Amino acid sequence: ALALALALAAGRVPAPPASAQTAGPDTLPLAAYANRYAILAMARDATGGALWAGTLGGVLRWDPVTRTYAGYDVPDGLAFHQVRAVAAAGDGAVWLGTSGVGISRLGPDGRWMTLSAAPGGLPSGAISGLAFDAAGGLWASTLDAGVARLAPDGTWARETVVQGLPGNEVNAMRLDDGGRVWVATTEGLGVRGADGRWRAYTTAHGLAGDHSLAVDVDSAGNAWVGTLDGLSRRGADGAWSTRLAGERVQAVVAGDDGVVWAGTPSGLVRLAGDAEQRFGQADGLPATEVLSLLADTGGGLWVGTPAGMAHLAPDGRWLAVQPSDPPLDMLVTAAAVEAGGVWLGTAAGVAHWAPDGAWSAYTVAGTAGGLPSAAVNAVAVAGDGALWVGTANGVARRAPDGRWTAWRAGPEGPADNFVAGVAASPTSGDVWLATFNGVSRHRADGTWVAHDQASTGGGLPSNRVLAVAVDGGGGVWLGTFGGVGHRAADGTWRAFTRAATAGGLPSDYVLAAAVAPDGRPWFGTLAGAAALGPDGTWTTVTRASTGGGLPSDEVRSIAFDAAGGTWFGTPAGAAHRDAAGQWRTLDVAAGLPSALVNAFAPAASGDLWIATAGGLARLRADRPGPRCAAALGVAPDQAVASWLEPGGTQLYAVRLPATYDRLEAHVPDPDGTLDLAAFRGCDAATGAPAAPDGVGRLERGTRRLTMAGRGVAEALFVRVARRDGAPAARYRLHLAIGRVTTCLTCGGRRGFLPWLGAGWGR
Structure with missing residues (x-):
């Protein structure tokens, strides 16, 4: 830290080793496609005029002249996907505060550096704000450990409730022209005077709510504080007042012209004197909710939303900036591979990635209702090339020619509208649906058949079916809230429960089902994974039995590779067990957009697509990167x-x-x-x-x-x-x-x- 600070004091940061903290996208085997729509923080480049935006999936650089953007994420050198704070330095460097690993610096030469939490240094990796003071020091506010300052001499100074902050959970920070540091915390507003002393303000003083989310200070010295309960103003004379009472104000910009902008879940609010003007999607915002705000040097305003950012010019014109790849919400719930690319199920519809890198989006409106719900639970590609989509309100089929057909619960449709899983038989052409009222089958001739606990004589142990898999012999395996159900090719049913298998099935709450190349069915449960051998014996895999090789006992998905390995998706990452029984884990540190893995989609090329709660990852088989064999x-x-x-x-x-x-x-x-x-x-x-x-x-x-x-x-x-x-x-x-x-x-x-x-x- 000392060498870094000395170089900072000299006006130069040395070439940082973190340029190699992750390999570049041309060599790294794991590529991530994360959510760059939600704009959490913004800052203008101090030299080039570009706009930098922190997102849930890295950072975006928007060039207002060419109106083009570039994205940077973990594979490029960023320490962590989620960027909550951005600060531009005078030398052209951009400093990025992440919510998990600390601070990354992207220098004007394109090199990366990361400052992680360390004793006596940065107190936490969860950064909520960054700002430079007049003396060249870097202030960092954290979500759990107060604030800290990196001085030009290389020393870190941490300040917490011990020094007078109202709380250590700091949501926002602002440095004013007078050298004061303002922090919005979960316990009130704090201000550090030029003399280094802190003063705390709460509802007892006039703050609208103690849980503060945002703060800004105008040129007259008036502080504006966004809270869960409204927008408060503390005048330079110490008088308090409140606007937007009862509203959650999570972003605020106080202009020198007396105009104050407030970002809320219900839109953007402009306050000028007693006048109040509101803006929403109909006015030009990409989404109603406002997450962040940035005043433009030309008198305009940048607005960050969950669906991109927009610029409001002084003449009232709006310009929307929305990344085009990947589309839709990147909470990816499902994935399926076809010859022409990859299909994704998300919380906002269906997305498709083509081999040439092009993305396509399919929504309820865009398919004229052919997609019955935006909440997609499962996707599968049938032998005829059709895409089947299970949603929270029915099932849909997209024919190879692009036509959509939707079915909802009824005699000519699934047994229930909530379709949790989809599997297509490679032999019969039937498509099986896991629903919350049993399992439904769409036959190749277009007719529907329903099976429930009663009609199967208990062979289906519960009507709450979460997962379905089809084996090569025409059998169907079903994961339910009450155990595993199996339908043989001859139509006979059999149930497997934890009690009946003497614990071979570790839990009756079965989240995933998959059939291995050797024909063994595997099941993911809340208490580990298990496989049923041809002789009726069970193999159980848990966190304890693998010594932590399986990072979590909650197994949400299972897949297999051509080398005899098995992948397990958990809330703590994707775990791989190779044919020799060796374990490794991919998590956020390795490049996954999120550690919560919902699904796998193995491709014939050997690539593995990984659907996570924060986006999509692709483990390349043909781009081993800096690896020997299976390193x-x-x-x-x-x-x-x-x-x-x-x-x-x-x-x-x-x-x-x-x-x-x-x-x-x-x-x-x-x-x-x-x-x-x-x-x-x-x-x-x-x-x-x-x-x-x-x-x-x-x-x-x-x-x-x-x-x-x-x-x-x-x-x-x-x-x-x-x-x-x-x-x-x-x-x-x-x-x-x-x-x-x-x-x-x-x-x-x-x-x-x-x-x-x-x-x-x-």
Whole structure:
């Protein structure tokens, strides 16, 4: 931190190692498509006039001259997907506050740097605000640890309720021209005077509500505070008043002309004196709700909404800016692969990605009701190429020629309007629907058949059906609220419950069903996953039985790859067990838009599409990136954990910049049962690592490894191995990169600088 701050004080930030914190999109095997519609924060570029917008899926840069935008996310070097704060520095750099990992800096040279939470430094990775003061210090407000300032001398100073803040949960921060720091917290408004003393204001003083969401200060010194209960004004004379009483005000801009703009869930409000004017979608907003506001230097106003941003010019004209890719809400609930691309079910309709990168959106209005509901639960592609869509209000079929047909509950439709799952039989052409009133079958001849608990003699253990899968023999497997139901090809039914299987099925609440290439049905439940073998025995997989290899017992989806591996989707990430029984996990740190994984869609190419609550991810099979064979790409400033059986190995790949001086890796090894090695390449014929370039040493219960840089950008590979005969156990590998940086104020090279990432040293 000291070297960084000294360089800041000299007006220059050294080339940051975090430019390699994740590989670029041309090499990274995991690509993310996240929600860039919800605009959480905005700032104008200090040099080029561009507008930077923080979103749920990275940051957008909007060029007002060319009216084009570019997006940046974790694969580009951003520390975390969700960007809640943006601040533009005078040198052209943009500082981005994320809600999970800390602060990222994108320099004018395109290089990235990340400041993570660390003892004595940034107190939290959940950033809500960023601002520079007149002395060159960087202020950061956090959602759980008060505020902190990075001084030009490199020291961090943290201020919390101990120093006088009304609360440590800070939702917004504003620095005024007089050097005061204003913070909107969940416990009231706080202001730090130029003398360094804090004063707190609550409803007892005149604030409309203690839970404050936004704050701004006009040139006259009047503070405007948005709260859950209205907009409050604290005059320069100390007098209080309230406008918009009872309304949630979550964004505010106070103009020097006396006009105040307030963002609410019900629209934009303009206050000029006693006059009040409201704006909504009919006036030019992309969506009714206003999430963020930014005053334009030319007298205009930028408005951030959940559906993009818009600019209101001084003459009253509106300009809407909405990213076109990907479309719709990126809470992705389902995914299905076809030869012509990938179909996605989202909370706002259906989206399609074509191999040429083009996106298409299908909504209820856009299909003239052919899509019966915007809330999509499941998608599946049938053998005839038709797309079937299960929604919260019926089911739809999109024919290969683009025509839509919708069915709702009834004799000529599904048994219930809530369709939770869809599966198409590859042999009969039938389509099976999991509904909340049993299972329905659409036959190839167009007729409908319903099956429920009563008609199956209890073979369907519950009418609340969540999942459906079809096997190669014509059988159908159903996950329900009461266990698993099976319909054989001859029409006979059988139920499997936790009690009947003696716990082989870990829970009767079954969320997912899938049939493996070997014919075994797998089920995801609230208490783990299980597979039923051909001899009737059950294989159960839980977090405990895998030593944490399965990150959560709530298994929401299951899929299989061509190499004999199995994927499990959980609220804590996507876990993979390979054919040898080794585990690895993909989560937000690895590039997923969200750790909550709802569905998988394996492609014939070997690609895996991952549907998450925050967007879509694609694990490329033809773009292994900086990997040897099946190595797992990781960020260099990161700690990763996994599980190793005796004799098992796990290989990690780290892509590093030319500016690094060394890579350090260490893994706790109190029993001396692990081996740690590093490689600079792989055998061209086998894809296996070459001879080790470095071997870890055991020092006081920790195995440590250091690899020196060579002044070139390169990929390094780190292998962890459990020795034969050692007990299976979990391990935690820590990685960090360092480099020699130049400090203009201290006469040259400063020596090794470790860049500490999340998990380092824990």
